[in-house]
Amino acid sequence: MSAFNFLPSFPLPPxxxxxxxxLLLAGFAGGELxxxxxxxxxxxxxxxxxxxxxxxxxxxxxxxxxxxAQMFVNIGLGxxxxxxxxxxxxxxxxxxxWFAATALAExxxxxxxxxxxxxxxxxxxxxxxxxxxxxxxTSPAVVMLVAQELRAEGQVTERALNLVAINSVAAFVLAxxxxxxxxxxxxxxxxxxxxxxxxxxxxxxxxxxxxxxAAILLARWIxxxxxxxxxxxxxxxxxxxGCADALNLSVMLSLLAFGVASRNxxxxxxxxxxxxxxxGQIFFVVxxxxxxxxxxxxxxxxxxxxxxxxxLARFVGKAIGVLSxxxxxxxxxxxGGLLCLALTPMSGLAIEMMxxxxxxxxxxxxxxxxxxxxxxxxxxxxxxxxxxxxLRTAGEAQEESK
Amino acid sequence: xxxxxLEFTPSRxxxxxxxxxxxxxxxxxYNLARDAADLLGLLEKNPHPGAVKPEITESMIEVNxxxxxxxxxxxxxxxxxxxxVAEAAGRLNLRIAGGGSHPFHTWTDRRIYPTDRFKHxxxxxxxxxxxxxxFGQHVHIGCPDGDAALYLIHALSRYVPHxxxxxxxxxxxxxxxxxxxxxRLNTVSAFPLSGQTPFVHAWGEFINYFxxxxxxxxxxxxKDFYWDIRPKPEYGTVEIRVFDTPLTVERAAVLxxxxxxxxxxxxxxxxxxxxxDVYLLYSHNRxxxxxxxxxxxxxxxxxxxxxxxxxxxxxxxxxxxxxAAELGATAALGQLADDIAAGRDDAAWLREQxxxxxxxxxxARMQSELWMGNALTPA
Numbered sequence: 091m092s093a094f095n096f097l098p099s100f101p102l103p104p105x106x107x108x109x110x111x112x113l114l115l116a117g118f119a120g121g122e123l124x125x126x127x128x129x130x131x132x133x134x135x136x137x138x139x140x141x142x143x144x145x146x147x148x149x150x151x152x153x154x155x156x157x158x159a160q161m162f163v164n165i166g167l168g169x170x171x172x173x174x175x176x177x178x179x180x181x182x183x184x185x186x187x188w189f190a191a192t193a194l195a196e197x198x199x200x201x202x203x204x205x206x207x208x209x210x211x212x213x214x215x216x217x218x219x220x221x222x223x224x225x226x227x228t229s230p231a232v233v234m235l236v237a238q239e240l241r242a243e244g245q246v247t248e249r250a251l252n253l254v255a256i257n258s259v260a261a262f263v264l265a266x267x268x269x270x271x272x273x274x275x276x277x278x279x280x281x282x283x284x285x286x287x288x289x290x291x292x293x294x295x296x297x298x299x300x301x302x303x304a305a306i307l308l309a310r311w312i313x314x315x316x317x318x319x320x321x322x323x324x325x326x327x328x329x330x331x332g333c334a335d336a337l338n339l340s341v342m343l344s345l346l347a348f349g350v351a352s353r354n355x356x357x358x359x360x361x362x363x364x365x366x367x368x369x370g371q372i373f374f375v376v377x378x379x380x381x382x383x384x385x386x387x388x389x390x391x392x393x394x395x396x397x398x399x400x401x402l403a404r405f406v407g408k409a410i411g412v413l414s415x416x417x418x419x420x421x422x423x424x425x426g427g428l429l430c431l432a433l434t435p436m437s438g439l440a441i442e443m444m445x446x447x448x449x450x451x452x453x454x455x456x457x458x459x460x461x462x463x464x465x466x467x468x469x470x471x472x473x474x475x476x477x478x479x480x481l482r483t484a485g486e487a488q489e490e491s492k
Numbered sequence: 493x494x495x496x497x498l499e500f501t502p503s504r505x506x507x508x509x510x511x512x513x514x515x516x517x518x519x520x521x522y523n524l525a526r527d528a529a530d531l532l533g534l535l536e537k538n539p540h541p542g543a544v545k546p547e548i549t550e551s552m553i554e555v556n557x558x559x560x561x562x563x564x565x566x567x568x569x570x571x572x573x574x575x576x577v578a579e580a581a582g583r584l585n586l587r588i589a590g591g592g593s594h595p596f597h598t599w600t601d602r603r604i605y606p607t608d609r610f611k612h613x614x615x616x617x618x619x620x621x622x623x624x625x626x627f628g629q630h631v632h633i634g635c636p637d638g639d640a641a642l643y644l645i646h647a648l649s650r651y652v653p654h655x656x657x658x659x660x661x662x663x664x665x666x667x668x669x670x671x672x673x674x675x676r677l678n679t680v681s682a683f684p685l686s687g688q689t690p691f692v693h694a695w696g697e698f699i700n701y702f703x704x705x706x707x708x709x710x711x712x713x714x715k716d717f718y719w720d721i722r723p724k725p726e727y728g729t730v731e732i733r734v735f736d737t738p739l740t741v742e743r744a745a746v747l748x749x750x751x752x753x754x755x756x757x758x759x760x761x762x763x764x765x766x767x768x769d770v771y772l773l774y775s776h777n778r779x780x781x782x783x784x785x786x787x788x789x790x791x792x793x794x795x796x797x798x799x800x801x802x803x804x805x806x807x808x809x810x811x812x813x814x815x816a817a818e819l820g821a822t823a824a825l826g827q828l829a830d831d832i833a834a835g836r837d838d839a840a841w842l843r844e845q846x847x848x849x850x851x852x853x854x855x856a857r858m859q860s861e862l863w864m865g866n867a868l869t870p871a
Contacts, residue, residue, distance in 0.1 A: 179519065181868070182585040189583075243518070245530045245584060314851035359854060363521035420534045420583040486526070488601070 104158060113151075113159060114372055116143065117379040131236050131474035136375055138471075140382020151383040159380045166373030167231065167438060168331040168345040169324075169366055171258070174230040175298075175349015176363075177248070178255040188418040193253050195415060196433070197260040200407030201226050207403035208461070211396060216275055217454075220268050220447055221461050225404045227261035228254045229437030229473060235374055236477040238367050244486035246425050250432035250477075253412075255346070258439065262343045265443050266290050276451050293339040298347025301330040305352055309360040320364040327366075342442060378470075381438040385467045393460025401465050408433045431480040435473025436466045497713065498699050500641065501728035503634025506759070506819065508566065508752045509729070510557045510744055511630040512737050513547055514577070514863075515594050517587040522856035524551035524597040524625070527586055528605055534580045542573040548610050549602040549625045551594075553577070559634070562820045563752075567745035574741045578867030587860035590744075591842065592627050592662030592676035592736025595852040595859075599623045599666070620683060626676040629659060629735035631748045633755045634728055638695025640759060641723045644730050645689045646766035647758040648721055648751075649774060652734055653781035653790045654808065657801045658828070659735035659747055660785045661838035667852060673785030673839040674736050677778070685711065686718040691768055698723070720778075730755070734778075739838045739862050746828050749821040754808065756815040769793040785839055786832060806832060 102108075117136040124135030143150045151159075183190040204225045208218035233254050237247050266287045273283040305326045312318045327345065334344040352361055390397065409430040416426030444462050448455030481487050518525040528550045535544050543556040555573050560566040581588045602622040604614045614621040635641040660673035672678070680686050692698050705711050714722065724731045732751055738744045758764065770793045780788035786802040809816075809829050816825045831837065845855045861868065 177520070179585060182519070185868075186583040186585070243526055245527060248518075248585060314849065314854070359857065362851065363853065420530070420580070422530055422533045425530075488603075 104155065106158060106161070109155060109159060110162060110376060113162075113376045113379045117375040120379075121375065131478045132239060133232060133235055133378055133474040134471055136378035137382035140379040141385065141387070143379070144383025144385070146385065146387040151380070156380055156384050159376065162373055162376045163380050163438065163442075164331050164335060164341050165328060166370065166377035167442065168327050168341060169370035169373060170231045170234055170377075171342050171345040172323075172327050172349040172352075173366060173370075174234060174251065174255050174258070175346045175351075176353045177251045178350050178353065179252070180354050182252065186419060188415055189249065189252075189420075192412055192415040192419055193256040196253060196408050196411030197226050197257045199411040200257075200404050201260075201264065203403040203407030203410075204400055207399050208396070211399055213396065213461070214457075216268075216271060217458055217461070220265065220272070221400060221458060223261055223264035223268055224440050224443045224447075224462055225261075225400060225436065225465070226264060227258045227436070227439055227443065228433045229435035229439055229469075230254050230258055231374065231377065231439065232435035232437050232470075232473045233432060233477055234367070236474050237481060240478065240481055240487035242481040242484075242486040242488070244484060245421050246428050246432060246484040247481055247486050249421065249425075250429055250480075253429070253433060255350070257433075258342075258346060261443065262340065262346075263291065265447050266340070266343075269447060272447065272451065272454065276454075290340055291343070293337060294334060294343035295347045297330055297334055297337075297339060297344040298349075299351050301326050301344075301348045302351035302355055305348075306356050306358075306360050309362070310358065314362060316362055316364055319362045320366065320369070323361075323364060323366060324369065340446060342439065377438055381441060381466075381470065384441060385463060385470070387467070389460050390464040390467050393464040396461055397464035397468065400461055401468065404465075405430070405434060425484060428480040428484045431476045434469060434476045436469040437473065440466050495699070495703075498702060498725050500635075500638035500695055500723070500725040502636050503728035504636070505561055505634070506752055506756045507559045507561055507632075507634035507729075508748050509559050509632040509727075510566065510570065510748050511554055511632075512570075512590070512741070512744055513552055513554050513627040513629070514737065515589040515591065515627055515860075516551050516553060516581070517589055517594075517856060517860050519585050519587055522587065522853050522860065524594050524602070525586055526550040526603060527584060528553055530584055531577075531580060531586060534584060535577065540573070540576040541569055544573075544577065546605045546607065546610075548605060548613060548621060550605050551597070551602060551625055552605075552627065553588075563745060563749040563824045564820060566748060567742060567824075570741040570745050574863070574865065575867060578864040581864070582867050587857070588863055589856065589860040590627070590661065590737045590739040590741075590863045591838065591859050592660070592674055593665045594625070594627075595664035595842070595846075595855050596667040597625070599625060617683065620679075623679055623682070626662065626679050627737040628676065628733060629737045629744050629747065631732045631735065631751045632724060632727060632729035633732070633752060635730055635759070638698065638723065638725065639693065641725075641728075641730050642689070642693055642695065642698060643762070643766065644755055644759055645721045645723065646691070646693075646770065647764045648730070648732065648755070649688065649770050650764065650793065651754060651808070652720055652774070653777045653788065653801050654805050655732060655734050655747070655751065656736075656778065656781035657784075657786045657788060657837075658750070658805065658832075659738055659743075659838070660782070661736040661739055661842065663839045663842055664846070664852060664855070669843070669846070672782050673837075674782045676736050677734065677782050680718060683718045685716055687720070688771060688774060689719050689722055691766070691771065693766065736838070739841065739859060741863075743838065746824045749816070749819070749824040750809075750828060753812045753816040753819055753821050753825065756819060757812040760815070764794065767793050785837060802832060 120139030121132030121135035124130045125132045201222050204222035270283045334341040413426045516525045545554045547554050599622045662676040665675045720734045773791045777790040788801045
């Protein structure tokens with residue numbers, strides 16, 4: 091062989107660590123540029139970097155690389171959904187029943203508005219229903235990260251996060267149940283029709299439940315040591331993500347259930363409120379860069395018009411749901427409108443749900459993509475700005491430290 | 493020619509009223525929240541007993557009772573106020589807690605409640621304004637005239653260590669055990685206009701003093717003085733401000749009853765002649781009470797002896813018993829004596845919870861559960 095066989099062979103074989111570092115730094119740079127020059131949320135910068143590097147831009151991140159990076163996306167989403175789940179407080183919903191009603195109304199009305207609008211414009215009922223189900227969810231990642239970046243705190247922030255948690259659950263349950271219809275449409279056996287949603291919902295909830303039980307027991311054993319609990323929770327999150335992935339379950343529903351259960355079943359208050367978000371930040375950057383890379387501007391060109399209808403119907407549904415009941419719930423006048431704005435983002439979650447529903451039937455996915463993905467493309471860019479505006483206007487952002 | 497602001501409105505029959513500054517906590521990690529405006533907004537939507545007002549930072553509210561003559565009506569109103577505030581807080585997923593300090597908040601996170609007066613205080617005092625996120629109980633005692641009020645202030649100054657030690661509930665600040673029973677008063681002492689009412693005896697003299705200070709451009713109103721005990725001429729009261737907010741409203745009512753019975757004894761029997769030496773020893777005695785609570789030792793200016801604060805309070809409870817009986821406060825003061833004998837006080841309770849749980853977040857949570865009572869259990 092040659093005298094230089096110690097040198098690597100070109101092109102370099104794919105290396106996950108290298109990919110992670112590159113995505114992280116590129117996203118980070120984009121986020122800082124956008125924040126410093128345009129005063130926009132950093133997330134918008136991460137997504138723009140993804141768009142430039144991805145399918146719509148230079149194509150540096152192709153389908154294969156995006157697939158490789160899926161692992162980081164899953165961990166990032168897992169952390170976010172766990173944190174989101176921990177915000178969902180059943181006690182609050184019992185004490186402020188108008189707020190609970192708002193959550194239901196907002197999810198239900200946006201679903202029906204989207205379905206109605208899409209059906210009106212001639213979209214096949216099955217496509218319209220699945221798209222509407224996916225649209226019920228607000229992007230937890232965007233709302234949580236913008237709130238974290240602004241260090242926002244207050245009624246609009248807390249209520250937005252609780253509504254997001256509830257509409258995410260609603261969207262999951264709807265989309266998963268719709269799998270039966272999908273299987274029926276593609277003439278799968280009735281056993282598949284029934285067992286697939288049951289397996290997904292039951293299995294994911296079980297993982298979340300078991301993980302929370304284990305986390306609570308471990309926390310009791312560790313005691314109130316913040317740094318130890320942080321490591322333990324991160325380990326448990328990654329483990330749950332891995333289990334859900336390996337078992338073909340929903341990573342998102344599992345982790346959301348994990349979060350909700352560890353908030354509401356921890357009667358002894360053994361778990362501490364550790365700040366996972368700071369460590370999670372590195373995964374969040376990669377999450378948004380990859381999301382941007384997957385999105386294709388071509389989808390927007392073909393599906394832009396119907397996507398606008400979809401977005402508008404979604405906003406109207408959510409707005410009617412929130413505004414009609416805002417007066418009865420314990421918030422200040424004006425906060426209702428800001429809450430509506432904070433519910434606009436769509437993001438990686440929607441993409442994951444779309445893949446989850448359509449992976450078995452690619453042709454169905456191909457028809458759904460122009461609607462859902464072009465909406466995601468638009469809302470991924472506008473959403474963070476809307477949330478930032480809402481939280482700032484509500485006076486819930488901390489003054490930015492120099 | 494006297495300023496109407498300084499005219500002393502006479503009060504009858506040893507009336508009393510209570511103001512409590514309360515902590516607003518979030519329900520996730522039990523740090524201070526910033527929802528005072530939303531909470532006040534929600535409370536204003538419905539009629540409620542007492543009055544609820546904003547305080548210097550967005551993490552605080554103040555509740556006021558109306559005027560009372562007897563402990564039983566005072567505690568009843570305080571409980572109604574508590575239930576209303578707790579219910580409203582529950583709807584916003586907030587928690588309300590008593591206690592003189594929040595155990596672990598960081599003052600740099602605080603934001604000033606946006607009124608002109610509070611903005612002005614921030615401008616004048618800088619970071620002290622944000623550090624002023626501490627929580628006190630103020631007890632008003634009605635006086636027949638200004639001279640009586642001044643007499644009462646000077647006589648009560650001898651008993652300030654009692655009030656501090658009995659109410660002490662701020663052992664933790666900024667995430668640390670301060671080693672004090674009441675660390676809150678150290679924060680008050682940083683203000684240049686804190687301290688004591690000047691040693692004058694006739695209301696006319698007091699007006700002269702005030703006009704002089706106003707002439708210097710140092711103060712605009714009585715509100716600018718952060719004295720431990722100050723006259724409140726428009727209410728016709730003497731306002732005792734050294735109490736930490738107790739962990740429960742029941743305790744707050746008992747402390748008010750103690751102050752009321754003591755005031756009745758002092759005003760009717762006039763057992764003490766105001767003495768400059770009380771103020772000579774004042775800082776020492778006040779420090780002892782803050783640092784060691786009921787275990788502290790004070791120097792009595794009248795007998796010139798060192799006495800334990802615990803014993804001094806118990807002695808005093810016996811002395812004022814006939815006055816307590818007249819005011820219907822016998823049971824309340826009996827409760828107080830039992831608590832003292834059993835070593836039950838708020839600072840000790842807070843330290844016990846920390847020892848058993850190992851986390852100040854848990855301490856803050858339990859503080860709020862104690863204050864809110866049954867409001868959190870679903871209907």
